[in-house]
Amino acid sequence: xxxxxxxxxxxxxxxxxxxxxxxxxxxxxxxxxxxxxxxxxxxxxxxxxxxxxxxxxxxxxxxxxxxxxxxxxxxxxxxxxxxxxxxxxxxxxxxxxxxxxxxxxxxxxxxxxxxxxxxxxxxxxxxxxxxxxxxxxxxxxxxxxxxxxxxxxxxxxxxxxxxxxxxxxxxxxxxxxxxxxxxxxxxxxxxxxxxxxxxxxxxxxx
Numbered sequence: 001x002x003x004x005x006x007x008x009x010x011x012x013x014x015x016x017x018x019x020x021x022x023x024x025x026x027x028x029x030x031x032x033x034x035x036x037x038x039x040x041x042x043x044x045x046x047x048x049x050x051x052x053x054x055x056x057x058x059x060x061x062x063x064x065x066x067x068x069x070x071x072x073x074x075x076x077x078x079x080x081x082x083x084x085x086x087x088x089x090x091x092x093x094x095x096x097x098x099x100x101x102x103x104x105x106x107x108x109x110x111x112x113x114x115x116x117x118x119x120x121x122x123x124x125x126x127x128x129x130x131x132x133x134x135x136x137x138x139x140x141x142x143x144x145x146x147x148x149x150x151x152x153x154x155x156x157x158x159x160x161x162x163x164x165x166x167x168x169x170x171x172x173x174x175x176x177x178x179x180x181x182x183x184x185x186x187x188x189x190x191x192x193x194x195x196x197x198x199x200x201x202x203x204x205x206x
Contacts, residue, residue, distance in 0.1 A: 009116030071102040167202035
């Protein structure tokens, strides 16, 4: 089974409502009884207006690597909602890697901008991306820890403390190493003491 990468993106522009209507109609056709659209090789292309078997080859044993190259992943289970007059929010899970290329293709088709992020703890990565009005993509990927630090800076310390208390780390040095993130501020002495107490708590439980 594939590791699941979580994707979150807000797309903005005057054609956001049109995208929402097209996604709604596509879902009614493809997945009427489900809460999400299940994009894969065929439906990725169909939503973008290309006919499989005419514009692009029919899927075969080589479709998985092809899908990764073109769309970023083999599939994308996509939920969506309007967030105001000119914004649409899309989220969902994809196989192994993020669907940034697919989002880029949507932005190009509908003349939208995008601000998004993705995370996959099992493969230790996360990242942030933007697509501007000129369709220029900026994608910054990083370790999962770095992603958590930058996406939830107020919660990151508590998260590492909790992990330490659960015994996820073998040594206190390993606990401190979780904060070796580019741009992160140094730990204070009080924070080190709190982390040590959490780490020792896990040893007492054993």
